[in-house]
Amino acid sequence: MKKLHYFPGNANLAPHIVLQEVGAEYELVPVDRKNSSHKSPAYLKLNPAGRIPVLEDGDLVLFEAAAICLHLADTHPDSDVAPPVGSSERAQMYKWLMYLTNTIQPEVLTYHYTDRHQPLPDAVPAAKARSDERLMEMFDLIEKELAANGPWLVGDRFTLADIYLLMNARFSRMCSRPPATRPHLKRLLDAVAARPATIRACEEEGLTAPFYC
Ligand SMILES: N[C@@H](CCC(=O)N[C@@H](CS)C(=O)NCC(=O)O)C(=O)O
Known part of the structure; x- marks a missing residue:
């Protein structure tokens, strides 16, 4: 197990x-x-x-x-969460997953644990504000991509990258412009949040809907 x-x-x-x-x-x-x-x-x-x-x-x-x-x-190769190995859709899924995990997620950590990154207490608010700005630029980039090539991160194919995006949107829901204030992102997040798997996992963690705002 x-x-x-x-x-x-x-x-x-x-x-x-x-x-x-x-x-x-x-x-x-x-x-x-x-x-x-x-x-x-x-x-x-x-x-x-x-x-x-x-x-x-x-x-x-x-x-x-x-x-x-x-x-x-x-x-679980027969599941819905990833396109076939070697396909260009799979490569696009890797691209977005890497962007989420190595660009957005570290910035989320800087935003939430700013004092770990800026040891001067007086400078923490400005560092947090800058981190917020960077996160907003990243979610704006995703919004632009979804507008051009959505509705999912990988075009018309739902993948685990969309689930990963929901998690990062949740982490960023207290930012100055929460991810879900962008219409294409909101549509994607609503769709991921409505999936039975998301509802069950969030229930098991005791999280209440909406899971990302
Ligand atoms: N890159 C790691 C990041 C994990 C991470 O930072 N988790 C946070 C909770 S969301 C944590 O464990 N924080 C405790 C700490 O930093 O001491 C991953 O994606 O698994």
């Missing part, structure tokens, strides 16, 4: 929705963030970075949310 180590609404959300999308059997293992159990020796054996989530799949132990999503797609 697969085990997903999670905390409600953390970076486990996309892998959790993908677990539901592919119809996998899994167990949720809560991480006690209040007592920093993600920094405990036992957890650090699973994820030396001390971050959430981790997926245990038999002997395989995986951290990094995007890697977990791709592993689930690879091991």
